[in-house]
Structure formats: C-alpha cells, structure tokens
Amino acid sequence: xxxxxxxxxxxxxxxxxxxxxxxxxxxxxxxxxxxxxxxxxxxxxxxxxxxxxxxxxxxxxxxxxxxxxxxxxxxxxxxxxxxxxxxxxxxxxxxxxxxxxxxxxxxxxxxxxxxxxxxxxxxxxxxxxxxxxxxxxxxxxxxxxxxxxxxxxxxxxxxxxxxxxxxxxxxxxxxxxxxxxxxxxxxxxxxxxxxxxxxxxxxxxxxxxxxxxxxxxxxxxxxxxxxxxxxxxxxxxxxxxxxxxxxxxxxxxxxxxxxxxxxxxxxxxxxxxxxxxxxxxxxxxxxxxxxxxxxxxxxxxxxxxxxxxxxxxxxxxxxxxxxxxxxxxxxxxxxxxxxxxxxxxxxxxxxxxxxxxxxxxxxxxxxxxxxxxxxxxxxxxxxxxxxxxxxxxxxxxxxxxxxxxxxxxxxxxxxxxxxxxxxxxxxxxxxxxxxxxxxxxxxxxxxxxxxxxxxxxxxxxxxxxxx
Ligand code: BES
Ligand code: MN
Ligand code: ZN
Numbered sequence: 001x002x003x004x005x006x007x008x009x010x011x012x013x014x015x016x017x018x019x020x021x022x023x024x025x026x027x028x029x030x031x032x033x034x035x036x037x038x039x040x041x042x043x044x045x046x047x048x049x050x051x052x053x054x055x056x057x058x059x060x061x062x063x064x065x066x067x068x069x070x071x072x073x074x075x076x077x078x079x080x081x082x083x084x085x086x087x088x089x090x091x092x093x094x095x096x097x098x099x100x101x102x103x104x105x106x107x108x109x110x111x112x113x114x115x116x117x118x119x120x121x122x123x124x125x126x127x128x129x130x131x132x133x134x135x136x137x138x139x140x141x142x143x144x145x146x147x148x149x150x151x152x153x154x155x156x157x158x159x160x161x162x163x164x165x166x167x168x169x170x171x172x173x174x175x176x177x178x179x180x181x182x183x184x185x186x187x188x189x190x191x192x193x194x195x196x197x198x199x200x201x202x203x204x205x206x207x208x209x210x211x212x213x214x215x216x217x218x219x220x221x222x223x224x225x226x227x228x229x230x231x232x233x234x235x236x237x238x239x240x241x242x243x244x245x246x247x248x249x250x251x252x253x254x255x256x257x258x259x260x261x262x263x264x265x266x267x268x269x270x271x272x273x274x275x276x277x278x279x280x281x282x283x284x285x286x287x288x289x290x291x292x293x294x295x296x297x298x299x300x301x302x303x304x305x306x307x308x309x310x311x312x313x314x315x316x317x318x319x320x321x322x323x324x325x326x327x328x329x330x331x332x333x334x335x336x337x338x339x340x341x342x343x344x345x346x347x348x349x350x351x352x353x354x355x356x357x358x359x360x361x362x363x364x365x366x367x368x369x370x371x372x373x374x375x376x377x378x379x380x381x382x383x384x385x386x387x388x389x390x391x392x393x394x395x396x397x398x399x400x401x402x403x404x405x406x407x408x409x410x411x412x413x414x415x416x417x418x419x420x421x422x423x424x425x426x427x428x429x430x431x432x433x434x435x436x437x438x439x440x441x442x443x444x445x446x447x448x449x450x451x452x453x454x455x456x457x458x459x460x461x462x463x464x465x466x467x
C-alpha cells in the first residue's frame with residue numbers, strides 16, 4: 001500500500017473518495033439520503049457507484065476521537081477491498097489531526113493472512129491523504145508514524161497467524177534473528193543447551209514434552225545513553241498449547257496457535273521502535289516453547305526450579321505460560337537490570353470470563369509505572385482494564401512442598417496467575433497484560449480481518465516513546 005499526502009484536490013481518476021461524516025452532517029449530504037440508507041453512526045457506510053464516493057459515519061461529534069477515525073478508516077478500507085477497488089483518496093481536510101490513526105487503520109484493514117489461500121483478496125494499492133496546505137507537514141509526519149506502527153502490528157499478526165507445524169520456537173528464533181539483521185537490533189537466542197546450562201528450569205520443563213525444543217529470545221534496541229537501564233518488554237510465546245499432560249478438550253484447540261501472541265506483540269513493538277529510532281534502551285524478551293504431552297513431558301506434581309532459584313510445584317501443566325514467564329521476568333530483572341518490566345501473555349481463559357473480549361486485564365505492582373501503561377494504552381486506542389493483586393491471591397498459590405504452585409484453582413484465575421508472575425518481578429516496577437481474549441478473533445470485524453489482532457504492539461510502542 002503506497003501512501004501519499006497532498007493538499008490539492010487532484011482529480012481522483014479511478015480512485016474511490018473516502019469522506020468522513022459525523023452524524024450531524026448526515027442531513028446535509030447531497031443528494032439527500034434517508035436515515036435508513038445512511039445513519040451516520042460510527043462505521044456506517046454509504047457508497048455511490050456513480051461518483052465513487054464512500055461516506056463513512058463517525059457517530060456523535062462530541063465522541064469523535066483517534067479511535068473513531070482509526071476504525072472508520074479501517075471499515076472504509078475493508079469495504080473498498082470487498083468491492084475490488086484498489087485506489088483511494090481520503091478527504092481529511094476537516095480532520096487533519098487524525099492523519100496518524102487514519103493511516104494506521106487503513107494499513108491494519110488491508111492485512112489478511114492469505115499465504116495458503118489459492119484465491120487472494122484485493123489489496124489496496126494506493127491511498128492519498130488530502131489535507132489543507134497548512135496541515136500538510138504535520139499530517140505527513142503523523143501519517144508516517146501511523147504507517148510504521150500499523151506495519152509493525154501487521155508483522156506481529158503475520159507471524160502469529162502461522163500454524164504450529166511451521167512456526168515453533170526454533171523457527172521463531174530464526175525470524176527474530178532476521179528481524180535483527182533487517183533493523184540493526186541485537187538478537188541473542190538461548191537454545192535448549194544454553195537454557196539447560198543457564199538453569200532456565202521453567203522453559204526447560206514446559207518445553208520438554210515436545211520434539212521442538214524451547215528458546216529464550218532476547219532482542220536489544222539501544223537508542224538511549226549507555227548508562228540508561230532498559231525497559232523490558234516480555235512476551236509469552238507458546239507456539240502451541242495442548243495443555244500438556246493436563247490436556248485440553250479438542251474443541252477450538254486449533255486456536256492455541258495464538259498462544260504465542262504476547263511474544264508476537266513484543267516482536268512487533270521491537271520492529272517499530274527500531275524503525276522509529278526511539279531514543280531509549282529497550283530489551284524484548286520472548287519465552288517460547290511448545291506445550292505438548294508425551295513421554296518426556298513435565299507432570300503435575302513435578303517441582304521445578306526457575307532461573308532465579310525459586311521452586312514451583314506444578315499442579316496443572318496447562319498453566320504453562322506463567323512457568324516460562326517466571327524465567328523470562330527473572331532474566332529481565334537479574335541480567336538486563338531492567339528499570340521496569342511489562343509482560344504480555346495469553347495467560348488465562350479466566351480473564352475472558354472476567355472482562356469478556358473487550359479489554360485486556362491489567363495488573364501492576366507499581367502505581368507510577370502502572371499509570372504510564374494505562375496512559376499509553378489509552379493513547380494507542382487499545383483497551384486495558386485494572387484488576388486487583390490482593391495478598392489473598394498470593395495465599396491461594398502457596399504450596400505445601402515448594403515456594404509457590406502454578407495453579408490456585410478456578411476462582412480468581414486471572415488474578416492468581418498475575419500474583420504468580422509478581423513473585424518473579426520482586427521489587428522491579430512491573431505490569432502485566434493478560435491478552436488471552438484480545439489476541440485473536442474468530443471472525444472478520446468491520447475494521448480488521450479474522451485471526452491474530454496484534455494487540456499490544458501499539459501500547460508497547462506508545463509506552464516506550466513516552467517513557
Ligand atoms: N493459553 C491458555 C489461556 C487461554 C485460554 C488463551 C483461552 C486464549 C484463550 C493458558 O495456558 C491456560 O491454559 N490457562 C489455563 C490456566 C489454568 C489451568 C490454571 C486456563 O485459563 O484455563
Ligand atoms: Mn495452557
Ligand atoms: Zn497457554
């Protein structure tokens with residue numbers, strides 16, 4: 001998708017024209033349209049084949065924000081793709097400050113996972129953003145940022161959508177190394193041998209049931225002064241989660257290819273931060289394993305020792321995410337000396353029971369850092385919602401035979417999982433996003449295709465940029 005910016009209303013030959021219409025403008029459209037034809041509500045569409053104009057509703061004027069425009073631009077792009085139009089002019093003279101979200105929304109809407117489809121869908125070839133001359137420079141800069149972040153989200157989605165027979169810890173590490181070469185990031189991969197030697201007991205335990213061994217992938221972006229401690233972005237990347245010996249039911253198990261999405265958010269964010277040349281030190285840490293049952297698999301009752309020497313009693317091998325993250329968070333704290341740690345993980349179905357598929361669960365041990373994360377998510381247009389870390393949850397996961405157990409039962413499942421992770425952050429400012437139900441969608445939405453959503457990339461980029 002080639003994106004250009006212009007201040008002239010250049011003749012839009014063979015390009016569809018996208019017009020954003022707040023609800024109060026609906027009645028002023030010419031030729032007049034009925035409310036039934038076009039409501040003007042957010043993402044409502046009205047297309048005229050004669051003029052090639054596509055009106056997109058923005059809803060109530062007072063509520064219009066970056067999110068409204070991002071979604072509306074996405075819905076417009078999805079529609080144009082559907083009717084086979086490949087070029088668009090976006091009339092943005094009234095909304096120049098939303099050039100970033102508009103470009104981002106169109107880039108996100110243009111992506112579809114079609115590597116294995118015989119029939120490919122139409123892709124948008126060119127999009128021209130039209131603003132007034134005085135807004136051109138600012139719109140260009142914002143649009144370029146939106147394009148970079150949007151492409152990074154799509155990159156995360158594209159890796160996340162790969163099935164587990166093709167994308168497993170080793171091939172994920174290969175992909176990260178390629179990213180390192182492309183973007184001048186330093187990538188270090190701990191393979192099984194190195195993990196064993198380094199005593200990463202969590203990754204080894206979860207990965208030992210699979211013939212495809214685990215990896216810890218460390219990606220460094222050094223944009224800040226040498227002395228600046230990095231912020232650590234940690235991601236769960238279980239390339240397939242069968243549950244292991246505590247095996248999952250068959251229904252929808254195929255969705256567990258998306259159990260790597262926390263790690264993919266980190267991968268995408270690192271790509272964007274490198275491309276944007278953000279002047280901060282950042283370390284991305286991806287804990288990757290395949291959780292399989294088998295003769296070599298870890299078992300309920302096993303007691304394992306994490307990278308920082310803590311002992312975990314395994315109750316349920318399906319609570320594997322927290323076990324690999326224990327190692328990764330400890331590594332961020334001890335080896336990277338992170339000033340703050342944020343982890344993203346498709347950690348619990350219970351988080352979905354609590355919040356539905358409308359927000360990620362948000363936990364923190366540090367109010368000041370937590371506020372930054374909340375503000376970043378708000379600005380990025382990704383919804384996260386505060387959840388508690390009462391000491392009761394810590395009681396619930398105390399073990400009779402070790403420091404901690406990996407499951408505290410059904411009640412408060414998202415919170416006990418977070419309390420588990422908190423143990424490994426110790427005194428380092430830490431935040432955790434449980435993205436289990438935000439990471440993928442089974443069906444197309446108005447502004448985004450089905451599959452991995454890339455949730456988290458935008459919040460991470462925003463967090464680091466404002467850090
Ligand atoms: N990967 C799952 C969580 C998940 C569920 C992600 C649904 C996306 C959609 C995680 O590893 C898991 O299995 N969690 C268990 C924890 C339990 C065994 C304590 C869960 O949520 O049931
Ligand atoms: Mn699991
Ligand atoms: Zn999992």
